[in-house]
Structure formats: structure tokens, C-alpha cells
Amino acid sequence: MRYFLFGLLYVFSFASLYSQDFDRKHAFTLELGLPNSFVNEAYKDVMQGLVNVAPYYQYTSEGGFILATGVRYSYFAVNEFRVPSKVFGGCHTMGAFGKIGYEKFVSDRFSIDMSVKVGYAEHIYNTDILRESGTPYIRLNSNFIEPTVGFVLMSDEANSYRLTVGYAFQGYGFKPWYIGLDSNIGYDPVEFDKISSFLTIGFGYTHYFNGKSSEGFSE
Numbered sequence: 725m726r727y728f729l730f731g732l733l734y735v736f737s738f739a740s741l742y743s744q745d746f747d748r749k750h751a752f753t754l755e756l757g758l759p760n761s762f763v764n765e766a767y768k769d770v771m772q773g774l775v776n777v778a779p780y781y782q783y784t785s786e787g788g789f790i791l792a793t794g795v796r797y798s799y800f801a802v803n804e805f806r807v808p809s810k811v812f813g814g815c816h817t818m819g820a821f822g823k824i825g826y827e828k829f830v831s832d833r834f835s836i837d838m839s840v841k842v843g844y845a846e847h848i849y850n851t852d853i854l855r856e857s858g859t860p861y862i863r864l865n866s867n868f869i870e871p872t873v874g875f876v877l878m879s880d881e882a883n884s885y886r887l888t889v890g891y892a893f894q895g896y897g898f899k900p901w902y903i904g905l906d907s908n909i910g911y912d913p914v915e916f917d918k919i920s921s922f923l924t925i926g927f928g929y930t931h932y933f934n935g936k937s938s939e940g941f942s943e
Contacts, residue, residue: 749786751781751784752779752930753931756926758774758926760925762923763918766911767898775799776922776926780792780821790823797818798922812852813852819844820844821843821844821868822843823841824840838873840870851904857904859904864902866896872889872890874888874928876930883929883930884930887925888924891923897918
């Protein structure tokens with residue numbers, strides 16, 4: 725970890741030696757990743773992340789400061805092998821967010837996007853056990869905050885691709901009865917009060933609407 729931090733300091737210390745001259749102020753980005761649940765033990769064991777997708781509009785100033793707004797969808801399925809009885813279904817999460825951050829170019833084609841998404845989401849738990857009990861679904865609402873780092877590689881003056889790593893903190897704790905179970909299924913109830921969080925590693929694509937360079941894209 726120490727060498728990693730020194731490496732980051734080195735990169736940002738010399739990043740100002742590089743520049744890019746194309747217009748990247750207005751852009752559309754689509755991020756797609758695989759979420760992995762953390763912290764809340766029951767949530768980590770029982771809920772298995774399948775997809776996390778976030779399309780958004782982004783404005784980047786000439787100094788590299790980022791403002792963005794978009795929506796996010798994720799789906800976590802119940803891991804039927806970690807519950808005492810068969811449960812089929814999962815949780816759909818839909819939300820909207822604002823993003824603020826900073827992008828630093830390390831070379832003409834490579835940059836690092838450090839940002840945080842802050843938003844509000846609706847979580848819908850829908851399983852066969854809930855439906856059999858007469859409850860179509862359980863709906864929850866919460867705020868969320870998601871620090872994210874993106875490693876961005878320009879392919880040309882109008883398009884780029886990125887590797888993203890984000891960690892979302894959701895403002896609610898997972899409980900087994902959200903999926904229709906009527907017991908603690910072996911977990912300490914104290915765990916249920918811990919937030920439901922997840923790590924997402926994925927890829928992204930960005931299109932710059934005014935991706936034209938006054939002198940052509942640097943090779």
C-alpha cells in the first residue's frame with residue numbers, strides 16, 4: 725500500500741507536463757460492472773451481485789473539474805445455496821445521482837478520473853416466497869454515496885474507454901425478511917443494522933460530443 729501511494733503521488737506530481745487539446749467538455753458515459761456485496765454479513769452472503777449499470781451526462785471544465793448527472797440500475801440475486809430453503813428472486817435497485825470529481829491527464833491519451841456519486845435509490849425485493857405469502861414485493865428507499873476511480877484511455881478525439889472501481893455505501897441494512905424468510909438464518913441481528921455496501925469493478929465508454937481537436941489528435 726505504501727508503494728502504491730508513492731506511485732500515485734509521483735503520477736500526479738508530473739501529470740502537469742502533459743496536456744490534450746481536444747474539446748471534452750460535454751460527454752456521455754456508460755459504465756457497466758459486476759457488483760460484490762460487503763460489510764453486512766447477511767447481505768454479503770445471501771445477495772449475489774449480477775450487474776450494475778450507470779449512464780450519465782458529464783461536463784468537464786478546462787481545469788479538469790467534473791460535474792455529472794445520471795441514473796443507476798443494479799440487480800442482486802438471492803444466492804439459493806446460502807439460505808435454509810430455496811428462494812428465487814432478488815433485488816432491483818434504481819436511482820438517480822449527481823457526480824463531482826476531478827480528472828487528471830497523465831499523458832495525451834491516459835487520464836485518471838477521481839469522483840464521487842451521491843444519489844437516491846429505490847430498492848425492490850421480489851422473490852417467490854414473498855409472492856406466495858401475498859406480498860408482491862418489498863420496497864425500500866435510501867440515499868447512497870459511491871466514491872469511484874476511473875482509469876481512462878482515449879481511443880481518438882471523440883471516444884474513450886475506462887476501467888472503473890467504485891464502492892457504494894447504501895443507506896439501509898439488509899434483513900432476511902426482505903426476501904421472505906422469517907428467521908435470522910443464523911446471523912447475529914446486530915449485523916442487520918450495518919449498511920448494505922458493494923464494490924463494483926467494471927468498464928466504461930465515453931463519447932465526447934464536441935470531440936474535435938484544433939490541431940488533430942496527438943499520436
